[in-house]
Amino acid sequence: MVDVDKFIPTENITLFRSCLVSAEYPGVEASTKFVFDKLGVEYVIDRNQSCCTGLGHYYDIFDELSTTALAARNFSYAIRNNHKQYVPMCATCYAILKTSAKILNEKDDVREEINKAFRENGLEEFQYNKGDIDPRDDITHVVDVLYYLKDKIPEFKKRDISNLTIATHHGCHYCKVHYNDTLCGYRNPEIIDKICEVMEAPALQWYDHKPRHCGSGFRQRYANRELSLDATVDKFESLHKEKVDVLLVMCPNCQLQFDRYEQVLEDMTGDKHYFAVMNIAQLVALYMGADPYKVLGIQTHTVNVEPLLDKLGIEYDSTEDTLHVRNE
Template sequence: MKNVPDKNILLFKSCLVSVEYPGIESSTKYVFDKIGVDYHVDRAQTCCTGLGHYSDVFDQFSTTVNGARHFALANKLNRPNMVMMCATCYAINKKVANILNNNEEVRDEVNQVFDDCGYDWMKFNKGDLDSRENIFHIIDIFYSKRKEIAKNIKYDFSDFNIATHHGCHYCKVHYGDTIEGIRNPHIIDDVVNACGVETIGWYDFKRTTCGSGFSQRFVHKKHSLTVTLDKLKSLKENKTNILIHLCPNCHVQFDRYQTYVGDKIGEEFNIVHLNIAQFLALAMGADPYDVVGIQTHTVPVEPILKDLKPLSKDNKDEIIEKVSYKVDLDESEDFNMEADTVKVEVNETN
């Protein structure tokens, strides 16, 4: 498995987490504290430009200038490991790092902008920050800490049918960096397993986009929600109670629009939407309103909470043992021989 950091982390704020589901940020902090991750959130951080970028308002050069400032900030704070709560921030920042490291002409132009503005400290030198070594998503951190997660579980979610939705910009943009596959992405499933819960695994449309399409939800609403509906129908056929997300944009698409879509076709879906950080925080016993922030959700989370049972000591010991065995197997060299060979090939693309 690739080397995932647990210290010197700059936890990168996401605009959609901040204004739609702030409980994702407080849950991430709660879980990071429990599993021993050293992080910092900084008010000098602005935003990745993602929503504007993929609505074609931001050009790649402006996004790159903005990203370079954040890389300089991360290094200035001595927190070069940038960890994202949003799939879009993840893809945007990785791409910016690749451009700055590999395209000398653009790097010089970006540095010229900083020169012109008198911001010498923002200048980027090749290698200052590496896409693969320094930029991660919280799901990567959780995955690398599955043993610690298992030790901190207090509630039993095993009576629920749980499915996962892997944001496209986590697993399809920089797919050479994605842990645990892109054809059948299952890194969230593996993290949920660390709480002693088997997910429903593969389902029809598992790999499909949420349908938000950045601009599509706003200007081609029917087009956008038709794609969302494909997925919701498949989830319903699989009797899903909870869908676990890793991206706030997908979360908005499903949580905010599920009832709207259902009303249009006269169907009820009754699927609760949680970010993986919120799910872990709840499983670890965090307060639903003071930490997890379920009061900002559109589909009520309460029906799930009332059926939650505390985990017995015997069950917990069994989960810890199973997770420990699984993680040791995943990390063993023999098991990873083939994966490492593939990694060499994908290294060639940026």
């Protein structure tokens, strides 16, 4: 196992669900479970856990107190369930949960205000004690776990993926919010790259705008569409220049921005170059032999992943995809 300076769990894990994974890219959840099962990671998915509020939080709808109270509620379930190792699939869940735990530990007045609200409304069981959750060690992202166990990944190799040109895009809310907890750098983030390396599929060392964001900007994608897409174009053009086959992400919000908008961006820039957009867990699952439709869920991607499978010589039955509107 890799030597890291923060605790990375392989058991007692609550695999924390993401609203965008659930509704947009459910294959990310299926792939993560597939890979975790192979690697012998022990986890539960708990339907008592609410969403982290992340999107609403950064739409500015949720105030810090409400977000933190919901986190305290979630934490209490995980602790009672003896699975307090939070492993989210989304960068924003990761950052929100860490921030909430920090506030609950450090700001005594806020913790007390929340506990008081719980007490006065018959929700005593949700009360949070200082230190219940360690923001550094008890909240890690799926990529942290994959990185920690990366040397085991080749043991489950079923497919060769070494002929791909890969670019990685690391979630800002994984890298930059709690940068002291980020593994493998945040100014030039490389944690996904390191996971690719063990699959003998090295990613581009650098491309212009590599550490920059996807452009979604929470509200911007909806309320300020032009600004959002202008920002995405920066990275999009740089990826075109590098002629990448696949862009790997670790957060469904980034995945949505690059995958759902690829056609829109091509129309905007007049720049055409196919690349697939995948979560790193999906690629690892593919490498381990997972079914493209039944595990990776590529039918939920706007950009077809099939050309990538063709390049890799992986067989598939395209009739399993009933969502895409076929031209023929």
